[in-house]
Amino acid sequence: xxxxxxxxxxxxxxxxPHGSSDTTGEGRAWEVAAAVPDPEVPVLTIGDLGVxxxxxxxxxxxxxxTVTPTYSGCPAMDAIRTDVVQALTDAGFANAVVHTVLxxxxxxxxxxxxxxxxxxxxxxxxxxxxxxxxxxxxxxLSVRCPQCGSGDxxxxxxxxxxxxxxxxxxxxxLEPFDHFKxx
Amino acid sequence: MTPLATYALRLGDDALIxxxxxxxxxxxxxxxxxxxxxxxxGLDLLGQGRLLLTYAGEVEGAGRSEDDLAFLRGERxxxxxxxxxxxxxxxxxxIARQLAFSTYQLAxxxxxxxxxxxxxxxxxxxxxxxxxxxxxHATQWVLRLGDGTDESRRRMQHGLERIWPYVEEMFVTDDLxxxxxxxxxxxxxxxxxxxxDTYVDAVLAEATLERPxxxxxxxxxxxxxxxxxxxxxIAEMQHLHRSHPGASW
Numbered sequence: 001x002x003x004x005x006x007x008x009x010x011x012x013x014x015x016x017p018h019g020s021s022d023t024t025g026e027g028r029a030w031e032v033a034a035a036v037p038d039p040e041v042p043v044l045t046i047g048d049l050g051v052x053x054x055x056x057x058x059x060x061x062x063x064x065x066t067v068t069p070t071y072s073g074c075p076a077m078d079a080i081r082t083d084v085v086q087a088l089t090d091a092g093f094a095n096a097v098v099h100t101v102l103x104x105x106x107x108x109x110x111x112x113x114x115x116x117x118x119x120x121x122x123x124x125x126x127x128x129x130x131x132x133x134x135x136x137x138x139x140x141l142s143v144r145c146p147q148c149g150s151g152d153x154x155x156x157x158x159x160x161x162x163x164x165x166x167x168x169x170x171x172x173x174l175e176p177f178d179h180f181k182x183x
Numbered sequence: 184m185t186p187l188a189t190y191a192l193r194l195g196d197d198a199l200i201x202x203x204x205x206x207x208x209x210x211x212x213x214x215x216x217x218x219x220x221x222x223x224x225g226l227d228l229l230g231q232g233r234l235l236l237t238y239a240g241e242v243e244g245a246g247r248s249e250d251d252l253a254f255l256r257g258e259r260x261x262x263x264x265x266x267x268x269x270x271x272x273x274x275x276x277x278i279a280r281q282l283a284f285s286t287y288q289l290a291x292x293x294x295x296x297x298x299x300x301x302x303x304x305x306x307x308x309x310x311x312x313x314x315x316x317x318x319x320h321a322t323q324w325v326l327r328l329g330d331g332t333d334e335s336r337r338r339m340q341h342g343l344e345r346i347w348p349y350v351e352e353m354f355v356t357d358d359l360x361x362x363x364x365x366x367x368x369x370x371x372x373x374x375x376x377x378x379x380d381t382y383v384d385a386v387l388a389e390a391t392l393e394r395p396x397x398x399x400x401x402x403x404x405x406x407x408x409x410x411x412x413x414x415x416x417i418a419e420m421q422h423l424h425r426s427h428p429g430a431s432w
Contacts, residue, residue: 069230069309071226072231072309073228073229073230073233074230101305102305105308156216157219158323159220163226163227167216183316
């Protein structure tokens, strides 16, 4: 868990460090790694989530991948590491190594717009802009129902089926739904 | 162990042991949503604990892994605060423990985010957002139970009375912590008390609860002295690993 500082890091929402025109080396390795689905929210890839931080090929020709957890206790990390190595192996990149870094800490701002669109289509309300709580009074913002689009929704539980989601329901269509928490 | 390894172990043990306690609520909480909530809070803490124990083992340099430290140490080798090992008892006791500890942990991590030690800072920066959510969860329950029915208020007040003797220990700064704080690695917990008081007092006042004035205070967790209940906790936590040495998933 020693923090690495890989040179190929996606540092904003504009896109990947290598375009798809780079089909031979690190660019292709990035595309392969980025396409690995998240085990808990399989509609998203780890590229969509912003969990994939960097892909480099070292002097020995080995792919060095850097990922970051969404939550400290995210139980999907072990599966993600295994899946990334498998996907790269299948694509011809042998002996890939996956490192985990904590800094900078993941936030939902790392999720791509494409990822948010996929979540909505899947029936999970995507994260809204981040808010902070100061003091005992919580200011909650409305979350739009992913089924009918109504803003007349309420939070049923601040915790949901995975660490990254909360349980909501819609007063308009009466359906319950998951909301990807903004952190 | 070096001071840094011990410091990481302290923070890690707090998180690990409270994670285990919260896990005991799964399938026993007053409502299904609380099973999920307390389980998720425990999962966050377990993640923090794993990172910190791993780091403690790396810094120690004796080849001990997170599993070695979690499952193969004896009772007196754990350096967690006593408050985190206290039994769940009534839901009100658990919520009082959550309010006390998450408020403390949030204040600490908010400062450790700027630690000169890159790993401590990295763990804290991740954890601070999680613990903010934990504190909010505890706050909502204290308000709901304290300012609820006569019965819920009585039980929430009882929870506070049960936990408050263990509050003082959270804010004891010893030489090890002071030395690391001088290097910018650690934070002196003694200095967090005013912030903790301000937040907790505001919540208790809004919840119409009274702040307890305990007649005694606990001490010794950081030097491996624990309450009677702790031996039973680690016996359950460690038995699988000890029964099947070397087993892995």
